[in-house]
Structures are given as C-alpha cells and as structure tokens.
Amino acid sequence: MELAGFVQPPQVPGERPPPAPPPAERALPQPRPLTPEGPGALSELGALLEASGSRRLFGDVSPGTLGELVASLSRFAAPPEQQQEAAELPAKDSAYEAVAERAVEVGAVLLRLLAKLEAARTEETPGEPVVGAILRRVAAPIYIFAVTHVVEQPWTNARSRAVARELLESLVRAAGCGSVAEFLRGKKEDEEGRFAAVMGLLKQELTKDTWKRNPATKHVFSWTLPHVTRPWLSHYLESVLPPSLLISDDYREENKILGVRCLHHLVLNVPGADLCQYNRAQVVYHALYNHLYSREAPLLQAVLLCLLDLLPVLERAQHRQQQQPRASSHSDEVLQLLLTHMEAEHRLALRRLYARSLPAFVQRLGILVVRHLKRLQRVIVGYLEVCDGPEEEARLGILQTLRCTIEHAWPRMPCRLPELLQALLRMMWDVHTDQGPTPEPVKAALLQGATECLILLDRCSAGQVKILLEGVYSSCEESCVRDCLRKVRENT
Secondary structure, eight states: OOOTTSOOOOOOTTSOOOOOOOOHHHHSOOSTTOSTTOTHHHHHHHHHHHHSOHHHHHHHSOHHHHHHHHHHHHHHTSOOOOOTTOOOOOSSOHHHHHHHHHHHHHHHHHHHHHHHHHHHHHHOOTTOOHHHHHHHHHHHHHHHHHHHHHSOOTTOOHHHHHHHHHHHHHHHHHTTOSSHHHHHHOSSTTSOOSHHHHHHHHGGGOSTTTTTTSTTHHHHHHHHGGGSOTTTGGGGHHHHHHHHHHHHTSSSHHHHHHHHHHHHHHHHHSOHHHHHGGGHHHHHHHHHHHHTTOOOHHHHHHHHHHHHHHHHHHHHHHHHHOSOTTSOOHHHHHHHHHHHHHHHOOOHHHHHHHHHHHHHHHHHHGGGGGGGHHHHHHHHHHHHHSOOSTTOHHHHHHHHHHHHHHHHSGGGSGGGHHHHHHHHHHHHHHHHHOOSSOOHHHHHHHHHHHHHHHHHHHHHTTTHHHHHHHHHHHHOOOHHHHHHHHHHHHOO
8 A cells, every 4th residue: 555645656558557545544544453452553653654745644634633643642652540549659560661662652653743744844835834733733642642751750761751852852843942831831922832732631631530540640730830931821820720729639748749839830920910819819828728737848848838929929919908907917827837836846857847937937927926926935945955966957947037036026025035045045055065966067057046146135135135144254164155155245
C-alpha cells in the first residue's frame, strides 16, 4: 500500500495505470488497534509518517482525525488507572515499566508528526492555514503527554523522560514560542495561549470523583500552573481554583502540599480584587487555616508562607468594609493559634519552623501585637531556655521575634523587663558554657542577637537595663559575656 506523496513509477505503454493511492486517513493506522497486543502498529505509524509528504499528508487528513489519533496515542502510554483510595504508588512496578517503554515509542511517533508540521509550515501558502488548524487540535494532548513523562515519576525512566523533554521543546518550537510559559499563556497579554485548551482536557479528570484515578493528572496540573503568571492567570481563575482546593483537601500529606503550593501561586499572581470577589479569598483562607492543625513540618511551612501573602489581601478588603480600624483580624487569629501550638510543642522540627515563621507574623501585626503580649512573652521565654541543636534555629528565630516585638510594642516593654532580662542573661550564660557541638559562628550570632535585644530594652525603658546590669557586669569574669554587657553599657 502506497501513501500519497510517494514517487509514482513510470507507466509502460499499453498497461493499465496503477490504482490511485489511498488517502492518508485510510493509510494511517486508526487509534483502536493501538493496544499492547499490537506493538507493531506504532512502528508502522512512525514509518508512514516518515515516508509521507508533508503537504499531501496534512491535505488528506482532517485536523479532527489527527487530534483523535494523538489523544489515542496519549491514552495508550498513560499510567494505569488507580483505585480512588489506592495507597502510595510503588517505586517499581512491571506495569509502570511497560508504560515507560510505550511512552518512548509514542514520543517518537509524535516527534515525527511535529517535524512534519514544521516542514509543512515552510511550504504552506498564506491563504491556506492548515498547519495552524492542526496544531490547535494536537497541541494540548501532546503537551499533556509530554508533561506526564517529563518529570521523574514511578511510570517514567531515563529514556522516556529524555523523549518527553525533546517532544516538549519541539512542540514549543512548532508553535512559534520561545518557552513553555509563552506557549501556555501567549506572547502578549491580549493573546490567548494554549492554557485554556490544556485545562479543557484536564478538567475532565480533575473532579472530586476522578482526580485520583490517573496518578499523573495532579502532577501535570501542578507542573503547568506555575508557568502561567500575572496578568494572564486571572482569566483562568474559575478553572484553576477548584482543583487547587480539591487537591489541598486530600488526606495525604503529599497532595496537601501540592494543593497548597498551587493556592500560593494563585495568591501571588491573581489581583486581590479578583481573589476577594465571590468570597474566594475567604474560602482559600479557611482551607489553609485548617491545615495549621497539622503536625507535619513540610505542610505547615507551605501553609504559613501562603498565609503570609494571603493575609494582606484579606485585611485590605476587611478594612474597606469595617468601621472600626482596630477590629480583630485574620492575622490575630493565625498568631493566636500559632502561639497556642508553640507553647505545648516538643518536636524540634516544629519548634524550629514555628520560631522561624513567628517574626513575620509579629511584623505583620505591628503595634497590634500588644493583644498577644502575655502569651507571646511566655513563648519567647520558654524557647530561649531550650537548646535545639547545633544550628540553634529556634533560639535565633525567637531572638528575632523578640527584637520585632520590642520595636513595635516598646511602650509595653518596661513592665516586662525583669523577666525578659533574666531570660536573655540565662541564655547568654548557657551559650557561653555550652560544651556541645554548636559551632562558634552560631554561638556568636546568639550572643549578638541577645545583645541587640538588651540594647533595645534599655532604650525603651529609659536606661533601666544599664542600671540593672551594673552588678552583673562588675561580678562577671567571663570575657565573652562581659564584652556583650559592655556593648550594652556603652550604647547611647
């Protein structure tokens, strides 16, 4: 069987002319025979694409047929469906190994198809935009196939990832774009990219009942979303917010973190007015607030970072609606819960995370942190007393928190001076006498942080710290601690 575009042999006089070659729609293998029982179909299809002439091939095959063919090839190399409540994916599985091998073969066929499209574009006349119509039909399924296999996953191997990377680069080049982001969002703000088409295909699998069946769907979505930024992302908010919330609401920590990162990207790249419309920002806030009860440090870190960017959006809208500017805010609510958890926390990983995050929330509240001073002081004193390992992350974070607190709530500091002064001096002595593995630069940073806090306390208490430290300085024989106290005395 010959394809259109092959060179025809010369006719012998008197012989009947050879039959006309079949159109490419009949020559190309149809999607249905592409099953694991018929592996030769892919090789045959690749050979036919290689041998066909670009113009004749795309002249005979409709864009819809090519779109169906590409979708069928993608399904052929897709990971096997999972049960809704399936456990974690196995690192090694024979079914996944077979998927990776099929992905290599399918990727090779799609690379040939894109090469033919690029060749046809150079031969195309301006009045016949056939290549553009075909590319609009095949771009989204090819993109989803490439992203499914481009990152290391249980269903990929080195060969399939290399083919997927090459396919993604070829697709972006065939579309006339310089990057994946440009391919998805368009070159200019008023230009529509392929993100809508990609989300149109993903939307069918990103529902409450289906999103777990294909293990690749959430990864394709979370890999694609960061490439669409401001100002383009606001146009697609209705289609990307529900799946982000859905993934973040799962019971598995991996999915929660994935969903929270998607929500964080939306918060950073969608205007506040759009986020607050229809109470979307409140919905995101409540989804994140519920995760604050988690005991997993990676999830909490993602949630706290997202909240720090969401709170200004919420509170700007709240201030416009309220008559009382000093009303309790979402920042108050979050800080109160953080302090409650910090008081009772004994796990070092969470203590370090809370202590690192606390200064930003104190800074966020400013003078209004006075509402939480009683509990905040208990947390500061408690964390200064406990060594948390060689890097002393918790103590360093708490010293920064104390510094921010003094700067913003300095009128309330004199009455709290005795307890804070005692806690700082005790920590300085502990650090100096520590014989553990704490590096000297870390000890120096702790002593420097404590000295800065003492200087700030002295300024806001009209020199009371200098007076209280007179007896300590005269009786202290340790040169390191004495130098810190001298800096406080000499500071004016």
